[in-house]
Amino acid sequence: MAQQQNARYDMHISGVGKAAGGQYGNMQIDGMGKVNGDIDCLACEVNGTSHFYGAVIAESIRISGTGTVDGEAKAGSILVEGFSTFKKDVSCKSIAVNGRGVLEGNLTAETVEIGGSAKIKGDLESETIRVQGGFSIGGFLNAGELDITLQHVSQAKDIGVEKITVKKGGRRRFFEQITPVLASRLEANVIEGDEIYLEYTHANTVRGNRVTIGPGCRIKLVEYKEEFKQDPSSQVKKAQQV
Amino acid sequence: MSDELISKKELLELTGISYGQLYRWKRKNLIPEEWFVRKSSFTGQETFFPKEKMLTRIDKILNMKDDLSLDELADVFSPNPGEITLQRQSILERNIVSKLTFELYMQHHEPSDWFSFDQILCMYVLETMLKNGSITQVEGEILIQTMEDHYGAFAGTDCELALIRKMGVPMFALLPASCEVHFDRDVKWVSRISLSQCIQELKLKIGESEG
Numbered sequence: 307m308a309q310q311q312n313a314r315y316d317m318h319i320s321g322v323g324k325a326a327g328g329q330y331g332n333m334q335i336d337g338m339g340k341v342n343g344d345i346d347c348l349a350c351e352v353n354g355t356s357h358f359y360g361a362v363i364a365e366s367i368r369i370s371g372t373g374t375v376d377g378e379a380k381a382g383s384i385l386v387e388g389f390s391t392f393k394k395d396v397s398c399k400s401i402a403v404n405g406r407g408v409l410e411g412n413l414t415a416e417t418v419e420i421g422g423s424a425k426i427k428g429d430l431e432s433e434t435i436r437v438q439g440g441f442s443i444g445g446f447l448n449a450g451e452l453d454i455t456l457q458h459v460s461q462a463k464d465i466g467v468e469k470i471t472v473k474k475g476g477r478r479r480f481f482e483q484i485t486p487v488l489a490s491r492l493e494a495n496v497i498e499g500d501e502i503y504l505e506y507t508h509a510n511t512v513r514g515n516r517v518t519i520g521p522g523c524r525i526k527l528v529e530y531k532e533e534f535k536q537d538p539s540s541q542v543k544k545a546q547q548v
Numbered sequence: 549m550s551d552e553l554i555s556k557k558e559l560l561e562l563t564g565i566s567y568g569q570l571y572r573w574k575r576k577n578l579i580p581e582e583w584f585v586r587k588s589s590f591t592g593q594e595t596f597f598p599k600e601k602m603l604t605r606i607d608k609i610l611n612m613k614d615d616l617s618l619d620e621l622a623d624v625f626s627p628n629p630g631e632i633t634l635q636r637q638s639i640l641e642r643n644i645v646s647k648l649t650f651e652l653y654m655q656h657h658e659p660s661d662w663f664s665f666d667q668i669l670c671m672y673v674l675e676t677m678l679k680n681g682s683i684t685q686v687e688g689e690i691l692i693q694t695m696e697d698h699y700g701a702f703a704g705t706d707c708e709l710a711l712i713r714k715m716g717v718p719m720f721a722l723l724p725a726s727c728e729v730h731f732d733r734d735v736k737w738v739s740r741i742s743l744s745q746c747i748q749e750l751k752l753k754i755g756e757s758e759g
Contacts, residue, residue, distance in 0.1 A: 431575050448571050468568030495593075500568035515566060548557075 314348065327360050344377060361394070378411075386422075395428070403439075412445065423458065438475075440490075452499075456490040456506055467499040474505050474522070491522070553585060554599040563606050576618045578609055578625055624751045632665045632754060639663065639671070644753055649675040652688055666703070670695040672750045673709060673743070682711060682739035687718045694720040702743075711738040 314331040319339040327343020337354045344360035354371045361377030370387040378394040384401040395411035402419040412428035418435040429445035440458030447462045452470045454460065472492050492507040502512060505520035512525050516533040519525065523540035529548045536542055554562070560570065573579050585596045605625070612621060640647060645668075653671045663671075674691055677683045683691065695709070699722065706725035711718060714735045723729060725742065 433575070448575050450572065450575070466567060466571040466574075468572060498567040498571075500566050513567065515568075548561075 317347075333364075350381075367398075454492060456492060458490055459493065460491070461493045463495050465494050465497045465499070467497075469501045470497065470499050471503045472505055472507055473503075473520075552599045553587075553596040554602065555589075556595045556597070559597055559602060559606075563603070563610075565606065565610075573609060573618070577622045578618065579605060624748055632668070632751075633662050634668060634754070636661050636663065639668065642754075644668065644750070645671045645675040649678060649688075652685060653692060656689065656692055666699065668754075669743070669747060669750060670699070673741070673746055676741065676746065677711070677739060680739070683718070687711070687720075690718065690720055694722060698722045699743075706742070706744045708740055708742050710740045712736065713738050 314329050316331040317325050317333045319325060319335045319337060321337045322339075323335075323337070324340045324342065325333075325345075327341065327345050330345060330347035332349045333341075333345065333347045333351070334349075335352045335354060335356045339352070339354070339356045341356070341358045341360070344363070345358070346363045348365050350362060350364040350367045352369045352371055352373050356369070356371070356373045358373070358375045358377065361379065362375050363380045365382045366385075367379065367381045367383070368385045368387070369390045372388050373386075373390040375390070375392045376394070379392050379396045379398070381398045382400075384396070384398045386401075386403045386405055386407045388405045389407075390405070391408045391410070393410045395414070396409055397414040399415065400417040400419075401413070401415050402421065403424045404421040406422050407424045409424070409426045409428070413426055413430045413432070415432045416434070418430070418432045420435075420437045420439050420441055423440045425442045427444040429448065430443050431448045433450040435447075435449045435452045437452075437454040437460070438457060440460045441462070442460065443462040445463065447465045447467075449465075449467045450469070452465070452467045454470075454472045455475050456472065457475045475490065490506065492504070492509075494507070494509045496511045496513070497504070497507075497509050498513045500515045502514040502517045503520065504512070504518070504523055504525075506522035508524045509526070511527045511529070512519075513529040515531045517528055517530040517535070519528065519534075519536045519540050519542060521537045521539045523537070523542070525541070526543045528534060528542055528545040530545070531548065534545055534547070536545070556570075560567065570579075574581075574584070579602070583597050583602060585598070586593055587596055588594070609621060612624075616624070634644070636650075639645060640650060645653075649671055653667075653674060670692060673695065674688050677691065678685070678688060691709075691711075702722055702724070708723050708725055710721045710723055710729075712721065712731065712735050713719070714731075718738070721729075725744070
């Protein structure tokens with residue numbers, strides 16, 4: 307193992323350049339870079355524009371400009387500060403999206419932080435998810451703890467969690483004053499969990515042990531086991547204990 | 549194996565687990581993705597599960613979760629062979645397979661000291677079938693060959709080992725899990741065992757004697 311580590315050389319592209327796939331030490335792209343095969347490296351850092359035509363396996367990935375990864379991405383940590391597109395599945399310990407991230411496959415992680423906006427076409431699975439921005443998830447969202455501070459319109463198809471907390475962000479946004487269509491909210495088909503607290507959420511069905519519906523919600527059906535509370539400003543068409 | 553489905557709601561009522569637990573187990577891969585069957589019902593889309601498989605799985609998880617962590621459990625249920633290798637000595641000492649089975653296996657192999665999980669699995673399947681009386685030692689040799697030649701194609705997926713006989717001629721087949729096969733009427737099913745079941749048992753057995 308130690309020998310393998312020694313054989314890794316750093317790759318640094320400044321300006322415009324291309325690199326082949328393979329094993330590297332640290333990979334740094336300042337400027338414009340293309341990487342033509344699968345790479346396996348320690349730290350991968352992009353400060354300009356980059357296109358990875360293969361898979362990226364790294365201890366850490368940081369994309370501060372724009373980046374596209376055509377293959378799968380596997381990493382200890384991923385930090386997206388600019389605009390990134392991942393065309394296949396992404397799995398990592400922790401991922402933070404502070405710019406805009408588009409994931410066309412599934413995302414599996416232990417912790418997810420979304421500070422900007424994230425669009426995931428597949429499923430999202432993570433132990434903890436903290437959202438301060440907006441997201442749209444085409445598949446199933448499965449989380450241990452999901453904590454959302456609403457800033458934009460966020461969407462998910464089905465959500466299954468142990469604990470979910472959805473709260474409205476402090477600031478009233480400019481667009482919101484023009485039209486309610488742009489008001490920040492969470493839209494979902496089904497939300498299921500043990501402990502549920504929702505604000506400004508539109509959903510068809512909410513099922514859980516303890517369900518608290520805060521202000522601004524529109525929900526067709528609530529099914530609860532132990533406890534149900536509702537803010538008078540919210541619409542719940544039907545609530546039943548099961 | 550029955551194909552009866554159970555809805556998520558009924559399942560939770562029946563087993564007394566919560567949504568949180570169900571999703572937690574799914575995240576930990578204790579419950580495979582394929583068991584989540586989405587179907588439309590009158591209330592929109594609903595999730596269903598294969599009833600029998602799901603109930604046995606949940607029963608097992610509930611029984612074992614006090615002794616093992618969820619990650620260890622996931623390892624037990626995973627159809628992947630895992631990175632276990634054992635020495636000849638420990639296989640026999642820990643009574644993973646009997647000496648007789650081991651020797652039968654060794655007749656067809658170069659003597660070696662270390663055995664991979666796949667090899668141990670082969671011995672374990674052999675032992676199981678010998679013990680329940682469905683095969684003879686000679687048939688056991690065919691079993692070993694079948695496993696060695698073809699198990700690779702199924703590795704990591706759920707599959708079954710079937711033994712059929714026609715007019716006293718034994719035949720082994722490796723089949724994908726719960727697939728239906730029909731033969732002419734002279735053919736008798738002697739035995740059909742699930743290899744992922746064997747993997748689970750074997751992993752537990754190895755794990756127990758380690759702990």
